[in-house]
Amino acid sequence: MTAADQAATAPRGTLRQNLLIGGLSVLAGAIVIPYGASMPYIREGIPGPGLFPMMIGGLLVLFGVLLPLSTWIGARREGHRLRRAGVDGTASGAEAESSAESDAFALPGAAVQEADGDTPVEALETAGVMDTDVGSDGARRWINGAILLGGILAYVLLAPVLGFPITMALLVIAIVRSLRASWLAAVLTGVLASLGLWGLFEQVLLVQLPDGLIRGF
Amino acid sequence: MIQDVESALLLVADPTTILIVVLSAVFGLVIGALPGMTATLAAALLVPFTFFLDPVPAIAAIITMSAMAIFAGDIPSALLRIPGTPSSAAYTEDAFALTRNGKGTIGLGVSLVASVLGGLFGSVLLIFVSPILGEFALRFTSYEYFWVAVLGLTAAVIVSKGSQLKGGIALMVGLLVSTVGLDVTLGHPRFTFGEEQLYRGVDFIAAMIGLFGLSEVLRAVTARRGDSMPIPKTEGRGTIGPTLRGIWRNKVRVGSGSVIGGVVGALPGAGADIAAWIAYAVTRSTSRIRPGRGRSGKEAADDQRIEAISGASSANNAGIASAYVPTLAFGIPGDTITAILIGVLLVKGITPGPDLFLYQTDTLYSLYIIFIVANLLLLPLGFLLIRVSGMVLRIPRSILMGLIVAISICGAFAINNGYLEIGLVVLFGVMGYLFEKGGIPLAPVVLGIVLGPIVERNFMQSVIKTNWDLTQFFTRPISAVLIVLVVLAIASVPLMGWLGRRAERTVARREAESRTPAGA
Numbered sequence: 001m002t003a004a005d006q007a008a009t010a011p012r013g014t015l016r017q018n019l020l021i022g023g024l025s026v027l028a029g030a031i032v033i034p035y036g037a038s039m040p041y042i043r044e045g046i047p048g049p050g051l052f053p054m055m056i057g058g059l060l061v062l063f064g065v066l067l068p069l070s071t072w073i074g075a076r077r078e079g080h081r082l083r084r085a086g087v088d089g090t091a092s093g094a095e096a097e098s099s100a101e102s103d104a105f106a107l108p109g110a111a112v113q114e115a116d117g118d119t120p121v122e123a124l125e126t127a128g129v130m131d132t133d134v135g136s137d138g139a140r141r142w143i144n145g146a147i148l149l150g151g152i153l154a155y156v157l158l159a160p161v162l163g164f165p166i167t168m169a170l171l172v173i174a175i176v177r178s179l180r181a182s183w184l185a186a187v188l189t190g191v192l193a194s195l196g197l198w199g200l201f202e203q204v205l206l207v208q209l210p211d212g213l214i215r216g217f
Numbered sequence: 218m219i220q221d222v223e224s225a226l227l228l229v230a231d232p233t234t235i236l237i238v239v240l241s242a243v244f245g246l247v248i249g250a251l252p253g254m255t256a257t258l259a260a261a262l263l264v265p266f267t268f269f270l271d272p273v274p275a276i277a278a279i280i281t282m283s284a285m286a287i288f289a290g291d292i293p294s295a296l297l298r299i300p301g302t303p304s305s306a307a308y309t310e311d312a313f314a315l316t317r318n319g320k321g322t323i324g325l326g327v328s329l330v331a332s333v334l335g336g337l338f339g340s341v342l343l344i345f346v347s348p349i350l351g352e353f354a355l356r357f358t359s360y361e362y363f364w365v366a367v368l369g370l371t372a373a374v375i376v377s378k379g380s381q382l383k384g385g386i387a388l389m390v391g392l393l394v395s396t397v398g399l400d401v402t403l404g405h406p407r408f409t410f411g412e413e414q415l416y417r418g419v420d421f422i423a424a425m426i427g428l429f430g431l432s433e434v435l436r437a438v439t440a441r442r443g444d445s446m447p448i449p450k451t452e453g454r455g456t457i458g459p460t461l462r463g464i465w466r467n468k469v470r471v472g473s474g475s476v477i478g479g480v481v482g483a484l485p486g487a488g489a490d491i492a493a494w495i496a497y498a499v500t501r502s503t504s505r506i507r508p509g510r511g512r513s514g515k516e517a518a519d520d521q522r523i524e525a526i527s528g529a530s531s532a533n534n535a536g537i538a539s540a541y542v543p544t545l546a547f548g549i550p551g552d553t554i555t556a557i558l559i560g561v562l563l564v565k566g567i568t569p570g571p572d573l574f575l576y577q578t579d580t581l582y583s584l585y586i587i588f589i590v591a592n593l594l595l596l597p598l599g600f601l602l603i604r605v606s607g608m609v610l611r612i613p614r615s616i617l618m619g620l621i622v623a624i625s626i627c628g629a630f631a632i633n634n635g636y637l638e639i640g641l642v643v644l645f646g647v648m649g650y651l652f653e654k655g656g657i658p659l660a661p662v663v664l665g666i667v668l669g670p671i672v673e674r675n676f677m678q679s680v681i682k683t684n685w686d687l688t689q690f691f692t693r694p695i696s697a698v699l700i701v702l703v704v705l706a707i708a709s710v711p712l713m714g715w716l717g718r719r720a721e722r723t724v725a726r727r728e729a730e731s732r733t734p735a736g737a
Binding site: 017018020021025028032035039040042046048049051052053056059060063064066067070071118120135136137141142144145147148149151152153155156168171172173175176178179180181185186189190193194197201205206207208209 | 434438
C-alpha cells in the first residue's frame with residue numbers, strides 16, 4: 001500500500017461519517033424550517049415565535065451541506081499533495097499518516113517526547129491493576145446497552161409499584177453485573193447505593209421518592 | 218466594602234459551607250483522578266445536590282470540585298498515560314515519561330504546586346478584572362447583550378475540538394433545544410408536542426446529567442474488552458523538597474503559564490483545556506534547557522518535561538478561575554462548567570451579570586473567597602491524593618457506573634418529582650453518546666442551551682423596540698466593538714492553525730537539536 005493509498009482510505013471513512021452527519025443535519029433543518037414558518041406571526045410579514053427556529057434550521061442545512069463538502073475537498077487536496085510528493089519520492093508512510101489525521105486547529109505538542117535513556121515501559125515496577133476492563137465483545141456490548149436503557153425504562157414503570165429502594169437496587173445490580181462484576185459486588189453496590197440515596201434524598205433533602213410497596217414503613 | 222467582605226466571610230465560614238467544600242473537594246479529586254471522568258461530568262452529577270443548597274454553598278461546591286478535578290486529572294496521565302480530564306491531555310506523555318524514569322511523584326508534585334499558583338493567579342485576575350468589565354457592562358443594552366452572546370457562541374464553535382463545522386451543528390442543536398417551550402414574544406408553544414410539562418422548556422439539569430453522566434455510562438457498557446492497566450509503583454515520600462526546587466527553577470514558566478491560562482480561560486467558550494494546550498506549546502517551543510554542563514541527555518529531557526508541566530499545569534487551573542470573568546461580568550459562560558454554574562445560579566434566583574456587582578456583593582465576595590480557599594485547600598489534599606493515587610485508581614469501574622446511573626436518576630427525579638426529566642436524561646444520554654461517536658463536540662451544545670434564550674430574548678426585544686430597524690445592531694459604538702471581536706474571532710481560525718503548525722515545527726527542530734549532542 002502506498003502512502004497515497006493509506007491517506008485515501010483514512011478520509012474515506014471520515015467522509016462517509018460526515019456525509020451521514022451532514023445528511024441528518026440537513027434533514028433536521030428541513031423539518032424545523034416549515035415548522036417555524038407555520039407558527040403565528042407578530043403581524044403581517046413580521047415573524048415571531050418561528051423566526052429563531054427558522055434561522056437555526058437554515059444554519060443546520062448550511063452546515064450539513066458544508067461538512068461533507070469540506071471533507072471531500074480536503075481529502076482530494078490531500079490526495080493530490082501525496083501523489084505529487086510520491087512522484088518526488090519524499091513522502092514517507094508516517095508523514096502520510098500524520099497529515100491524513102491532521103486537523104485545522106490541532107495544537108502542537110501531542111507528539112511522544114521520547115529521550116535517549118528513558119526507562120522502557122516494560123521495566124516499570126507495578127503496584128496493582130486498574131479495573132478498566134469492563135468492556136465486552138460481540139453482541140454482549142449491545143446487550144449491555146439494552147440492559148442499561150431497558151433498565152431505566154423498567155425503573156420508570158416499576159418504581160411507583162415496587163418503590164424506590166427495591167427498584168433502584170435491582171437496576172444498579174443489573175448494570176454492575178452486566179459489567180462483569182461479581183454477584184457479591186453487584187448486590188452490595190445495589191443495596192448500599194439504593195439505601196444511601198433513599199436516606200439522602202428522603203431524609204436530608206426532603207425529596208419524596210416513590211414509596212410503592214413500602215408505603216407506611 | 219469592608220462590610221461586604223465581612224458578611225461574605227460569614228457566609229463562607231458557615232459550617233454547612235465548610236462541610237460542602239470538603240465533600241466536594243474529595244468528590245472532585247476522586248472523579249478527576251479516574252480516566253475518562255471529566256470535571257464537567259462531576260459538575261453535572263453535583264448539580265442535583267446544589268439544587269437544595271443555598272446559593273453560596275452551591276457555588277462553593279462547583280468551584281471547589283472543578284479546581285480539584287482539573288489537578289486530579291494529572292494523576293492517571295502520570296501513572297497510566299491516560300489523561301484524567303481533557304485539560305491534562307497536553308502533557309500526558311511528559312508526565313508518564315517522568316514516571317518511567319522514577320520521577321512520577323516529582324512531576325505530579327510540580328503539577329500540583331503549579332496548579333495552586335495558577336489557580337491563585339486566576340482568582341486574583343477574576344477579582345480585579347471582572348468588576349471593571351461588570352461596570353462596562355452596565356452600559357449594555359439588549360443590542361450589546363445580543364452581540365456578547367453571539368461572541369460566546371462563535372468562540373464555542375471556533376475552539377471546538379475537531380471540525381468547526383461539527384461544532385456549528387452541535388451549537389445549532391443546543392440552540393434548537395433552547396427554543397423548546399413557550400416563546401418570548403407571543404407565548405406560543407414550540408416543540409412541546411402537546412406535553413404541557415415542556416412549556417417551561419427542557420430542564421437544563423436533566424440535559425447536563427444526560428449529556429455528561431448517562432452518555433459516559435453508555436460508552437462504558439458498550440466498550441470493547443480492553444486490557445487491564447498495570448499501575449506503576451511510585452514513591453510518595455520525600456516529594457516536597459524536589460517539587461519545590463522544580464517549581465523554583467521553573468518560576469518563570471509558572472508565571473507565563475498562569476498569564477496564558479488567565480487570558481485564554483477568560484475568552485468566552487475557550488476554557489482550561491485550550492489554555493493548557495497553548496501554554497504547553499509556548500513552553501515547549503521556547504525551552505532553553507539543553508544537555509551539557511553536567512546534564513545528560515536523559516536529565517535534560519526530564520527537566521524539559523518538568524518545565525512543560527509547570528507551564529501547562531498552571532495554565533489550566535488559571536483558566537478555571539478566569540473562565541468566571543465573562544460569567545460574572547456579562548452572564549456569558551467561559552466554559553461548560555461555568556455554563557452549568559449559570560444554570561444553577563438562575564435556579565437560585567441570581568442573575569449573573571452587572572447586577573451582581575451592584576446588588577449582590579456579599580455573594581460576589583463569597584465567590585472570590587471560595588476561589589482562594591479552594592486553591593489553598595488543593596495543596597494539602599493534592600499531596601494526599603498523590604500518596605493514595607494507586608488506591609483511587611483501583612476503584613472498580615463497574616461499581617462506579619452503577620453509582621452514576623443511580624445518582625443521575627435520583628437527580629433527574631428530584632428536579633420536579635416527575636418522570637419526564639428521567640426521559641430527558643435518557644434522550645440526552647443517547648444523544649451525547651452518538652455525538653461522541655461521530656466526533657461532534659458536546660461543549661457547543663451546552664453553550665447553545667444556556668446562551669440560546671439570551672440571544673433570542675435580546676434580539677427580539679431589540680427588533681420589537683425599534684420596529685425592525687436592524688441598523689441599530691451595527692451602528693452603536695459598543696456594538697461595533699463587539700462585532701469587530703466576532704469578526705476577529707472568526708478570522709483567528711486560520712491564524713491559530715498557522716501559529717500551531719509553526720510552533721510544532723519549532724518544537725521538532727529544537728528536539729532534533731537537543732538530541733544531536735547527546736547522541737554524539
